Amino acid sequence: MAKSQGDIQSDLKGIKGWALSWEARSKLIAVVLFIFGVVSLRTTSFACLAFFIAVLGALSMGVSVILLLKRYLIILPFLLLMTIPLILGGGFPVEVGRILFAALIFIKAMTCMTVMTILLHTQTVDDFMDSLAHLKVPPIIITILLLSYRYVFLFFDDIQKMQLAARSRFFSGGISVRNIKVYGQLTGVLLIKSLDRAEHVYHAMTARCFTGTLRYREKRNINRYDIAKTFIPFLLILALITIERTYM
Amino acid sequence: MHVADSVLSVSIAIGTTIAAGGLVTYALKGIKEEEVPKISLLTGAFFVSSLLNIPIGPTSVHPLFGGFLGLVIGRRAPLGIFIGLILQATLFQHGGLSTLGANTLLMSIPALFVYWLASLFPNIASFTKGFLAGFLAVCGGVILLVFLLLFSDHRYGEGAFSVMNILLFAYLPLALLEGLLTGFSVKYLYAVRPSLFNKEG
Numbered sequence: 001m002a003k004s005q006g007d008i009q010s011d012l013k014g015i016k017g018w019a020l021s022w023e024a025r026s027k028l029i030a031v032v033l034f035i036f037g038v039v040s041l042r043t044t045s046f047a048c049l050a051f052f053i054a055v056l057g058a059l060s061m062g063v064s065v066i067l068l069l070k071r072y073l074i075i076l077p078f079l080l081l082m083t084i085p086l087i088l089g090g091g092f093p094v095e096v097g098r099i100l101f102a103a104l105i106f107i108k109a110m111t112c113m114t115v116m117t118i119l120l121h122t123q124t125v126d127d128f129m130d131s132l133a134h135l136k137v138p139p140i141i142i143t144i145l146l147l148s149y150r151y152v153f154l155f156f157d158d159i160q161k162m163q164l165a166a167r168s169r170f171f172s173g174g175i176s177v178r179n180i181k182v183y184g185q186l187t188g189v190l191l192i193k194s195l196d197r198a199e200h201v202y203h204a205m206t207a208r209c210f211t212g213t214l215r216y217r218e219k220r221n222i223n224r225y226d227i228a229k230t231f232i233p234f235l236l237i238l239a240l241i242t243i244e245r246t247y248m
Numbered sequence: 249m250h251v252a253d254s255v256l257s258v259s260i261a262i263g264t265t266i267a268a269g270g271l272v273t274y275a276l277k278g279i280k281e282e283e284v285p286k287i288s289l290l291t292g293a294f295f296v297s298s299l300l301n302i303p304i305g306p307t308s309v310h311p312l313f314g315g316f317l318g319l320v321i322g323r324r325a326p327l328g329i330f331i332g333l334i335l336q337a338t339l340f341q342h343g344g345l346s347t348l349g350a351n352t353l354l355m356s357i358p359a360l361f362v363y364w365l366a367s368l369f370p371n372i373a374s375f376t377k378g379f380l381a382g383f384l385a386v387c388g389g390v391i392l393l394v395f396l397l398l399f400s401d402h403r404y405g406e407g408a409f410s411v412m413n414i415l416l417f418a419y420l421p422l423a424l425l426e427g428l429l430t431g432f433s434v435k436y437l438y439a440v441r442p443s444l445f446n447k448e449g
Contacts, residue, residue, distance in 0.1 A: 032345055039346045040258035074341050075252050082255055085414050089407030101403060108254030109344075116253075116341055128338065140279055141272075144288045145331050151292030152335070159296065175425060184432025187311070191433075192441055194289055202285040211281065 012124065019061035019122040023226040024131030025219075030230040031119045037237030038111045044100055046244045047107040053236055054114040061122050071117045072110055079109055125149070134219040143214050151194065158193060162186055250336065251351055251393065253344030257400040264396065265349030268330065271356055275327040287324050290317055294332035315385030316430050318359030319366055319377065320444060326356035350396055358388030378434025383427030390419045 012020065034054075041047045058068060083102035090098050120128065129149065133142045171182060202210075256264070279287075297313045317325040330352045336342040343351050362381045366372075372380075394412050397404035405412040437444055 035253055035345050036258065036261070039254055039256075039261055071341060078250070078252050081414070081418075082252075082411055085407075085409050085411045086403060089403070089410045091407060098403065101401070105254050109252050112253030112344055112346070113341060116337075116345065120338060120341075125339065138276060140276060140284070141327070141331065143284055144291060144327065145334065147284065147288035148291040148295060148331055149335060151289055152296055155292055155296040177428065180425065180428045181432045184429050185436045187429070187433045188436035188440065191289075191293060191437065191444075194293065195286070195441070195444070198285040198289040202282075 012122070014064065015062040015122050016060070018225075018229075019118075021225070022122070022229050023220055023222050024123055024127045025135055026222050026226040026230040027119060027123065028128070028131050028135070030233050031115050034115050034233045034237050035112050037234075037241055038108050038115070040241060041108060041244060042104075043244055043248050044104045044107060046240050046248070047104055047111065050237060050240055051107050051111040051114065053233075053240075054111045054118070057233065058114050058118050061118060063117060063121055067121060068114060068117060071113050075109055075113055079106055130217050130219070139214075146214055151198065154194060154197060155190065158190055162190065250333075250343035251347040251354070251396075253346045255400070256347055256350055256396055258346075260396055260400045261346040261350065263349075264347075264353050268326075268349035268352040268356070271326045271353065272330050275324050275330075275356075279324065279327075283321075283324065287321055287328050290321055291328040291331045291335075294328055295335045311382075311426055311429050312355065312386060312389075313430070314355040314359045314389065315362045315381030315383070315426070316378070316433065318362035318385065319381050319434065322363045322367075323360065325359035325363065326352065329355045329359060354389045354392050354396075355385070357392060358385040361388060374438035375431045375435040377431075379427040379431035381427075381434065382430030383423050385430075386419060386423035386426045390415055390423070 038047070038050050038054075041050060055068070059065070083106055086102045086105070087094055087098050129142075129146055132145065133139075166182070166186065171179075294313050294317055297311045314325075314329065317328050321328055330348075333343055333348055333351050333355075337344060337348060362385055365384070366377060366381070394405075394415060397411060397415075404410060407413075
């Protein structure tokens with residue numbers, strides 16, 4: 001489990017300057033378009049090409065291979081849950097069509113994960129949050145997003161203290177009804193403590209003229225380099241989709 | 249219950265994104281400034297819940313708290329779930345961007361159903377209310393997920409060991425576990441802080 005903001009916050013060491021200078025909003029738009037483009041691919045060969053482009057992009061930005069492999073491990077269990085029944089669901093002998101379909105899902109998911117890794121590891125979380133704030137998203141959503149993000153670290157802290165307290169009382173976990181009752185009550189205690197803290201924070205904020213909208217950093221202007229960096233992946237995925245639809 | 253990118257077809261991904269946008273707009277309607285801390289806090293709790301692992305043998309499960317959100321923040325639940333899922337997708341890569349809409353619907357619709365059910369039967373015992381909220385939220389989410397998978401591709405439902413069947417069997421014990429956990433949690437909160445469940449609270 002993450003312990004502090006530092007554990008969640010991306011380490012930008014090794015990330016190339018051109019990736020860091022890519023304006024956060026345009027980066028987010030490029031990632032969303034690329035992911036929807038990848039999802040719309042229909043053949044494994046073109047999905048492989050998209051994966052190759054994404055990995056090449058990630059490596060050229062300075063994202064390490066180790067980090068990419070760690071990210072792939074996150075979705076591996078879920079993908080296996082989805083793809084193994086797909087392959088074996090038709091019985092034996094296994095149909096080639098099913099293997100190809102499972103492979104398509106697998107490759108596309110890996111590609112999307114690579115692109116998400118680019119988004120999250122070539123900028124700070126604060127940059128990412130600011131980019132959402134400057135994308136004309138309703139301010140109330142951004143306020144809740146930013147406050148929730150801050151509360152998360154308070155929860156981490158409290159959870160660790162409570163786990164330590166439970167362990168010191170020889171609580172070892174498991175799924176007996178008694179233990180679930182303990183987990184349920186611990187959750188309740190955690191909420192009450194946090195709610196009280198949230199109330200105090202809210203009163204402090206209203207005392208400082210909080211009107212439901214948080215202030216953000218000034219947005220950076222999007223320059224022609226940012227537009228070029230956004231258009232290149234968009235054009236690449238568009239080209240893949242067009243060629244696939246035309247020739248396959 | 250985090251559907252990863254690429255599992256759903258692009259048409260389903262776009263359709264669910266639009267529908268989730270509508271649901272979040274509904275949740276935002278008439279929101280008051282005073283509600284922001286409570287929603288934010290419970291959104292944070294919803295996000296953190298995915299990191300709260302309960303060990304079971306070689307693996308572990310985590311609570312979802314969709315039903316719990318439905319009980320506590322009512323019609324604002326889709327907003328909390330949507331933001332919690334954004335945090336989960338972006339900070340820990342649980343779920344995906346193209347499936348953000350689908351994941352929001354999978355958890356928000358049962359949460360709203362729980363809220364509606366709780367307002368219809370206000371006098372149920374707190375544990376039962378919590379149990380039903382947790383259990384129905386997970387079951388509702390799985391049923392919706394099965395529908396989305398079948399609309400995406402019929403192969404998800406083919407064969408005795410299909411994805412659909414495995415999901416239904418795997419999530420049944422989890423739904424019971426979620427029900428118990430939510431039940432005990434809600435019972436405790438009703439005893440200690442009943443105002444949490446008031447609309448004004």
